[in-house]
Every structure is written in C-alpha cells, then in structure tokens.
Amino acid sequence: MARRVYLHIGAPKTGSTYVQNVLWNNCAALRDAGILLPGSAVAHDHAMADLRAAPWRDSDVYWTWDRLAEKARSWPGDVIISNEGLGAATSEQAARAVESLEAAEVHVIAAGRDLWRTFPSFWQQSVRARSGWRFGAFLRAVEGGRAEAFWNNHTAPRMLRRWGDLVPAEHRYLVTVPPPGAPRDLLWRRFAGVLGIPDGLCQLAEPTSNPSLGAAEIELLRRVNLALGDRYPLRTPYQKVVHRHLVDAVLKRREGVPFGVGLDRADWVREQAEQQIKELQDYPCRIVGDLDDLRPTVMRQSISPDELDGEQLLQVAVETIVGMLGHADTLSRRPDGLADTVNVLSRLRTRAAGGVKRRLRLATRRDP
Structure with a gap:
C-alpha cells in the first residue's frame, strides 16, 4: 500500500x-x-x-x-x-x-x-x-x-x-x-x-x-481549424496529423511576434x-x-491576433507551406519513412497470408 x-x-x-x-x-x-x-x-x-x-x-x-x-x-x-x-x-x-x-x-x-x-x-x-x-x-x-x-x-x-x-x-x-x-x-x-x-x-x-506560438502563427492555426470542418475531430487524429506536421514541425520553429492582452x-x-x-x-x-x-x-x-491583416497572414501561410514541404521531404528521405513502413507491412502481411494458406493445404491433405 x-x-x-x-x-x-x-x-x-x-x-x-x-x-x-x-x-x-x-x-x-x-x-x-x-x-x-x-x-x-x-x-x-x-x-x-x-x-x-x-x-x-x-x-x-x-x-x-x-x-x-x-x-x-x-x-x-x-x-x-x-x-x-x-x-x-x-x-x-x-x-x-x-x-x-x-x-x-x-x-x-x-x-x-x-x-x-x-x-x-x-x-x-x-x-x-x-x-x-x-x-x-x-x-x-x-x-x-x-x-x-x-x-x-x-x-x-x-x-x-x-x-x-x-x-x-x-x-x-x-x-x-x-x-x-x-x-x-x-x-x-x-x-x-x-x-x-x-x-x-x-x-x-x-x-x-x-x-508558445506567435500572433500570426496561432491565428493561422485557428483558421486551419475552421477550414478542417469535421476532419480529424478527435484528440489523437488531430495530434498525429495537425500537431505533428504543422504545429510541431513548422509553427513552433518560427520566431513569431508575441501576442497578449492589450x-x-x-x-x-x-x-x-x-x-x-x-x-x-x-x-x-x-x-x-x-x-x-x-x-x-x-x-x-x-498585439492581438485579431489585428493582423490579410497580407501578414498570407506571408506566414506561404512560409508555412514552404516549411511543410521541407518537412515532407525530410520524411520521405528517412529509411524508416512512411512509404518504407507501408511496404514492409505489406510484405509481412503477404508472407503471413501465404503461411496460413500453406498450413491449411497441409492440414487438408492429412485429413481422411
């Protein structure tokens, strides 16, 4: 106890x-x-x-x-x-x-x-x-x-x-x-x-x-949330996609302008x-x-994120897209990248299915 x-x-x-x-x-x-x-x-x-x-x-x-x-x-x-x-x-x-x-x-x-x-x-x-x-x-x-x-x-x-x-x-x-x-x-x-x-x-x-994210970065994320609609509605899907590939990979790495109460x-x-x-x-x-x-x-x-004009947000959005492209390129070059993982899993699944079929054939032959 x-x-x-x-x-x-x-x-x-x-x-x-x-x-x-x-x-x-x-x-x-x-x-x-x-x-x-x-x-x-x-x-x-x-x-x-x-x-x-x-x-x-x-x-x-x-x-x-x-x-x-x-x-x-x-x-x-x-x-x-x-x-x-x-x-x-x-x-x-x-x-x-x-x-x-x-x-x-x-x-x-x-x-x-x-x-x-x-x-x-x-x-x-x-x-x-x-x-x-x-x-x-x-x-x-x-x-x-x-x-x-x-x-x-x-x-x-x-x-x-x-x-x-x-x-x-x-x-x-x-x-x-x-x-x-x-x-x-x-x-x-x-x-x-x-x-x-x-x-x-x-x-x-x-x-x-x-x-913390800067004023433009958090306002961009807010607008992305609205544009997502009902996609990635739960915590884990949102974290795995939006946090991993947008917030953590790009937005957190930017030197944004702090925001706060006026x-x-x-x-x-x-x-x-x-x-x-x-x-x-x-x-x-x-x-x-x-x-x-x-x-x-x-x-x-x-500054308040509400005060940002469209031109400021557009510039940050473009820079964020460039950052995400670099992030995607890095992932694609990793030996343990997603494509390799999918291929490995596919091969393992094929081998497992083949093994099951072979065992079924053997069992069938042994039955009287």
Missing part, C-alpha cells in the same frame, strides 16, 4: 511541462529513493482522459485511471501522479480519483500563475486543441461571465475547491509560478519541497516548456488578480511561494 500519493493536478501553462520533464528524466533515481512515478507520462495522460470521460479520449488504451491507481496502491513508498488536465475534472470525478487510492495519504498540488500571462496561454491552448474562436471573443466572454471553462480549468481557486476539499487542509498545496526574471530552477525547488525530493537527487537540465484591459486584469488572491487567502492550504507572484508585474502593450 502506498504511503503517500501526490496528485499534481495543474493548471496548464504553469510550468508543468518543465516539472514533469525533470520528474520523468529522473524516474529511476526517484524510484531508488522510494518515490514512484507509475507507468509513463503518456499513461498519466491516458488515465486523466479516462477519469474525466473526455469525449476525445481513446477508448481502447491500456492505461485507465483504475489501472494507474492500482499501480500506485501496490507501491510501498510515495507516489507522484502528474497531469495538468486533472484539474479540469468534476467534483464527482475528483472524488472517485481520491477514493480509488484507498488508505494512502493523498496530497493535492495545484499551481497558479498571474492572469496577464494566463489569459493568452489559455486561449492558445484552446486553439491548439482545435478551437476556432477569436482571441477578442474569448476575452469578451471572460469579461461578460460567459467563460466558466477558463476559471474552472485554468485557475487554482476552483481546482482546489474541487480537489482540495477531499483531503485535509495540511495536504493541500498551492505552488505559485515565479515572476519573470526569477531563477530558472526556482519553480522546480518549490515543487521538490512539496514532494519531499531531496536536494541533488534529480539532475536538472535546461528548463523546457511547451513553446493595456486597455490592464485595470480589469489587476482586479481579477486581486479577487483570485483574496480567494486563496481565505482558502486553507499551504502556499509554496508567494501570493504576490499572482499579481501581474510586467504589463506591456501587445
């Missing part, structure tokens, strides 16, 4: 990729120290989707939530389960997750980031998940109280109410994301302190993240940040870092 299980539930775009990379890159050393990361990063993602009964989940994957929980329960030491999508679970789903860990001491960790950086991050993630709404429309929806998914899935106060209320107050943590300019390893040191990971146990590579909304963002801080001050949990980190400190005028 696991002694303690730490559930790192998000939110997205709070340095979770960096923290998870450190954890998985050092999983052997952690295991030797009595700390288990069950399965793999992909297993945690599949289990999260299963727990949430997400419409885009793959129904035939091996790693369900129950299977991951079973793996966690069988470990005699501490366990870490980390996926930023867990925070979006409903209260009932969160209760199921905690209950599935039986008698283990469950700890819940949520991370918080200032809203000035969070608003554009959330919208970008939604577009990279196949959304087609404009940035300005998203901001107006938040201002008008019509974007509950943002507050539910991307902010710590609501995540902690759904998950944190299921465990004792001393087992709830809010880790604040350091402001720009802070030491690069500070976020990891905050998480490591919560998880009980000794200093020096994990080797820290350069912090990595899920790079200064005309600066006062409103500050008000929302203060409200969020007040909620967290009133919520009984351990603050790892400083709630001041949730106050925006660097607020500069930024």
